[in-house]
Amino acid sequence: MSTLLKNPTVLRRDILASLVVFLVALPLCVGVAVASGVPAELGLVTGIVGGLLVGALPGSSLQVSGPAAGLTVLVYEAVQEFGLGALGVIVLISGLLQLVLGALKFGRYFRAISVAVVQGMLAGIGLVLVLGQVYAMADTAQPSGGLGKLAGLPGLAGSVLSGGTALTAFLVGAGTVAVLVLWPRLPARARVVPGPLVAVALATAVTVAFDLPVAKVEVQGLLEAVRPPGLGDFGDVATVAAVGTVLAFTLIASAESLFSAAAVDRMHDGPRTDYDKELMAQGIGNTVCGALGALPMTAVIVRSAANVQAGARTSLSRILHGLWLLLFAALLPAAIGVIPLAALAGVLVHAGCKLAPVKELAPLWREHRGEAVILVVTAVAILVTNLFEGVVLGLLLAVCKSAWETSHLHVEVRELTGGRMVAAITGNATFLRLPRILEELEGLPSDRPIELDLSGLRHLDHACRIALENWALRHNDAGTEPVRMLPPEGIPAQLSSASST
Incomplete structure (x- = not known):
C-alpha cells in the first residue's frame, strides 16, 4: 500500500480499473445467481468475497474472482437435487479440498489437463446454459436435463409466437443479446462503459418506461439472503451423488481458475501466478462462500481481462471492485429489483455462446483431429448426461488417445x-x-x-x-x-x- 501511495499514477489506474471491473461484474453476479436458481444477492456475496478476501491473498495479482457462468449449470442441478441449504455445504467442502490440493502442491498439475477437454467442458456448459436461458428469456420454466431442454424448444417457440407475455419477455431478452453483439463494433470512446451493464440498463429502462409485463429480479436484502448451512444440511449431502457433485465443483472450479490465471499471465508483464498459492486462495474464498451459503467462485476470465485492459497494476483494483459491490448491495438493493429476468437471461445466453470455441474447431479438426473429437464428445456428453460424467468421459478419452499415440x-x-x-x-x-x-x-x-x-x-x-x-x-x-x-x-x-x- 505504501508503494501505491508513493506512486499516484499506479493508484489512479487501479481505482479506475476497479470501477470498470465492478461495472462488468455487477450484472454477471446477479445474472449467474438468478440462472443458478438462488437469490440474486448470493451472487453479489460471492463477488464481494472474491474481491475483498481472495483479492487480498497471494497467488495471481490481477485476475478477478467471483461467480462464473461456467458453474451455473452445475449449481442449478445441485440446488434442484439437494436444496439451497445443502449448496453451502457443497461449496464449503469443495473449498476445503482446494486448500488441501494447494497445500500438497497440486496447483501446477491442473495445467496438465487436456486443453480439448477444457474446451469441450466449456462448450458443453455453454450449450446447456444457452438452452436453459432461452426459456428464461421468455419467462418460462426450463425443463430438466439437456435433452429435455432440446425436446421442449418447439413448445417454447409456439408460446413465443403466440404472443402475450412470453413474446414480450423474449423481445426484451433478444434486444439485450443484440446490444451485446453490436457493442464491440462501436467506436472505442463509446465502449468506455462495459457492454453487459449497458445492455441490462437499456432493457431495464425500456421495461420501466413502457411498464412491460415481464418478470423482474426478486430482492430479499443482503443479510436476509445469507443463510449459513446448519447441521441438517450436512446430513443432506451424505450421499454418493453429493460426493460426485463436490468433486465436480472442486475439479472444475480449480481448473477454470488456473487456466484463467495462465491466460491472464499472457496479457501482462507483471508478476507471474503462483499456482499453488492461487489454488489455496480460491479454496479460502470458497470455504467462506460456503459458510455464508453463497455461490461457488472461480477466477473469471471476462472480469480479469477487463481488469488488465483497464490498466490495473496491483491487486488493489480487484479488492476495490469487491468494495464497490458491497456498497451497491448495501445502499442500493432496490435497484436490483427493477431488472427484468429476461435481460439477465440474454446476458447469459451471450456468455454461453462465447464459451463454445466455434472459431477454433475447424482449424483443430484439420490439424489435430483426435483433439477435436475429444472436444465434441465431451460437450455432447455434458449435454446428454451431466457435467461431471461428461468431463470424466473427456478425460478418459484424452488418456486413451495419449496412450495410443505414445505406443508407436x-x-x-x-x-x-x-x-x-x-x-x-x-x-x-x-x-x-x-x-x-x-x-x-x-x-x-x-x-x-x-x-x-x-x-x-x-x-x-x-x-x-x-x-x-x-x-x-x-x-x-x-x-x-x-x-x-x-x-x-x-x-x-x-x-x-x-x-x-
Missing part, C-alpha cells in the same frame, strides 16, 4: 542369407499394439530360422512380454529351428527363457 511401434521383417529371417520391433510395445505384433509374427513361416530383434524397443510392457514368450514357445514346437531373440537394451532379458540356442 514399427515391425520390419527382412530376409538374410541362408534363409534366415529377422523380425525387428522398434518403438514402444504395449498391449494396445499387441494385435498388430502377433499378426506380423504369426504370419512368419515355421520352417525358417527366425531372429526376433527387440533391441530397438524403448518400452516393453508385461502383456507384450508374455505374448512374445508364448509365440516363441509355439513357434519352437512347430518349427524346425528355435527362435533366437535379441532382448531390448536396458530391459531385463527374461525373453531368452522362451528360446533355445
Whole structure:
C-alpha cells in the first residue's frame, strides 16, 4: 500500500480499473445467481468475497474472482437435487479440498489437463446454459436435463409466437443479446462503459418506461439472503451423488481458475501466478462462500481481462471492485429489483455462446483431429448426461488417445542369407499394439530360422512380454529351428527363457 501511495499514477489506474471491473461484474453476479436458481444477492456475496478476501491473498495479482457462468449449470442441478441449504455445504467442502490440493502442491498439475477437454467442458456448459436461458428469456420454466431442454424448444417457440407475455419477455431478452453483439463494433470512446451493464440498463429502462409485463429480479436484502448451512444440511449431502457433485465443483472450479490465471499471465508483464498459492486462495474464498451459503467462485476470465485492459497494476483494483459491490448491495438493493429476468437471461445466453470455441474447431479438426473429437464428445456428453460424467468421459478419452499415440511401434521383417529371417520391433510395445505384433509374427513361416530383434524397443510392457514368450514357445514346437531373440537394451532379458540356442 505504501508503494501505491508513493506512486499516484499506479493508484489512479487501479481505482479506475476497479470501477470498470465492478461495472462488468455487477450484472454477471446477479445474472449467474438468478440462472443458478438462488437469490440474486448470493451472487453479489460471492463477488464481494472474491474481491475483498481472495483479492487480498497471494497467488495471481490481477485476475478477478467471483461467480462464473461456467458453474451455473452445475449449481442449478445441485440446488434442484439437494436444496439451497445443502449448496453451502457443497461449496464449503469443495473449498476445503482446494486448500488441501494447494497445500500438497497440486496447483501446477491442473495445467496438465487436456486443453480439448477444457474446451469441450466449456462448450458443453455453454450449450446447456444457452438452452436453459432461452426459456428464461421468455419467462418460462426450463425443463430438466439437456435433452429435455432440446425436446421442449418447439413448445417454447409456439408460446413465443403466440404472443402475450412470453413474446414480450423474449423481445426484451433478444434486444439485450443484440446490444451485446453490436457493442464491440462501436467506436472505442463509446465502449468506455462495459457492454453487459449497458445492455441490462437499456432493457431495464425500456421495461420501466413502457411498464412491460415481464418478470423482474426478486430482492430479499443482503443479510436476509445469507443463510449459513446448519447441521441438517450436512446430513443432506451424505450421499454418493453429493460426493460426485463436490468433486465436480472442486475439479472444475480449480481448473477454470488456473487456466484463467495462465491466460491472464499472457496479457501482462507483471508478476507471474503462483499456482499453488492461487489454488489455496480460491479454496479460502470458497470455504467462506460456503459458510455464508453463497455461490461457488472461480477466477473469471471476462472480469480479469477487463481488469488488465483497464490498466490495473496491483491487486488493489480487484479488492476495490469487491468494495464497490458491497456498497451497491448495501445502499442500493432496490435497484436490483427493477431488472427484468429476461435481460439477465440474454446476458447469459451471450456468455454461453462465447464459451463454445466455434472459431477454433475447424482449424483443430484439420490439424489435430483426435483433439477435436475429444472436444465434441465431451460437450455432447455434458449435454446428454451431466457435467461431471461428461468431463470424466473427456478425460478418459484424452488418456486413451495419449496412450495410443505414445505406443508407436514399427515391425520390419527382412530376409538374410541362408534363409534366415529377422523380425525387428522398434518403438514402444504395449498391449494396445499387441494385435498388430502377433499378426506380423504369426504370419512368419515355421520352417525358417527366425531372429526376433527387440533391441530397438524403448518400452516393453508385461502383456507384450508374455505374448512374445508364448509365440516363441509355439513357434519352437512347430518349427524346425528355435527362435533366437535379441532382448531390448536396458530391459531385463527374461525373453531368452522362451528360446533355445
